[in-house]
Amino acid sequence: ETGVTQSPTHLIKTRGQQVTLRCSSQSGHNTVSWYQQALGQGPQFIFQYYREEENGRGNFPPRFSGLQFPNYSSELNVNALELDDSALYLCASSLVAGGYYEQYFGPGTRLTVT
Amino acid sequence: AQSVAQPEDQVNVAEGNPLTVKCTYSVSGNPYLFWYVQYPNRGLQFLLKYITGDNLVKGSYGFEAEFNKSQTSFHLKKPSALVSDSALYFCAVRDPDNYGQNFVFGPGTRLSVLP
Numbered sequence: 001e002t003g004v005t006q007s008p009t010h011l012i013k014t015r016g017q018q019v020t021l022r023c024s025s026q027s028g029h030n031t032v033s034w035y036q037q038a039l040g041q042g043p044q045f046i047f048q049y050y051r052e053e054e055n056g057r058g059n060f061p062p063r064f065s066g067l068q069f070p071n072y073s074s075e076l077n078v079n080a081l082e083l084d085d086s087a088l089y090l091c092a093s094s095l096v097a098g099g100y101y102e103q104y105f106g107p108g109t110r111l112t113v114t
Numbered sequence: 115a116q117s118v119a120q121p122e123d124q125v126n127v128a129e130g131n132p133l134t135v136k137c138t139y140s141v142s143g144n145p146y147l148f149w150y151v152q153y154p155n156r157g158l159q160f161l162l163k164y165i166t167g168d169n170l171v172k173g174s175y176g177f178e179a180e181f182n183k184s185q186t187s188f189h190l191k192k193p194s195a196l197v198s199d200s201a202l203y204f205c206a207v208r209d210p211d212n213y214g215q216n217f218v219f220g221p222g223t224r225l226s227v228l229p
Binding site: 002004006033035040041042043044045048056058090092102103104105106107108 | 150155163206217219220221
């Protein structure tokens with residue numbers, strides 16, 4: 001098991017609502033990335049935070065936003081939820097941003113939008 | 115833009131037999147390549163990575179992968195499969211020249227090891 005934790009485990013929301021997912025990085029890691037994994041697909045990169053600033057973003061709309069806190073924990077916020085937002089959301093931390101460092105993943109939050 | 119292909123949705127192999135899970139990639143420069151495994155209702159677990167040097171990389175749980183630059187491939191292998199290896203396997207690539215871009219994952223290959 002990695003030291004990355006995520007909460008909640010499961011979540012059910014209604015279309016149009018807002019949701020906040022949380023992640024606690026592995027000790028000593030200053031970089032956190034968020035991924036969306038739709039059913040039957042590989043994880044898709046949403047964005048990355050390094051030292052509390054977003055320093056990379058995938059092809060996701062602005063209603064996906066995030067925060068990283070001084071203790072390197074992180075939040076993913078999604079506004080105006082759509083049915084297609086139903087997915088497993090994975091948080092991953094790494095020692096530094098970029099480079100050849102592997103990322104360590106949390107168990108994920110399963111979001112269902114009805 | 116970088117991309118990863120895993121040509122097989124499903125690989126079936128008998129316990130004790132060798133296994134191969136295929137991965138090909140596209141990236142502009144020299145890639146960093148990774149393999150991850152995902153068990154049901156779990157996050158991804160790191161298996162191994164290729165950065166530079168020896169084309170044969172050894173990783174966790176007896177897995178290894180062979181980097182082939184001319185074929186742009188990074189196939190995952192194991193000499194003797196176990197039933198417990200049954201899981202979803204993802205290949206990922208990172209472009210070292212694209213700092214802001216993160217891992218790009220393939221679609222995954224489901225490995226079933228039959229007893």
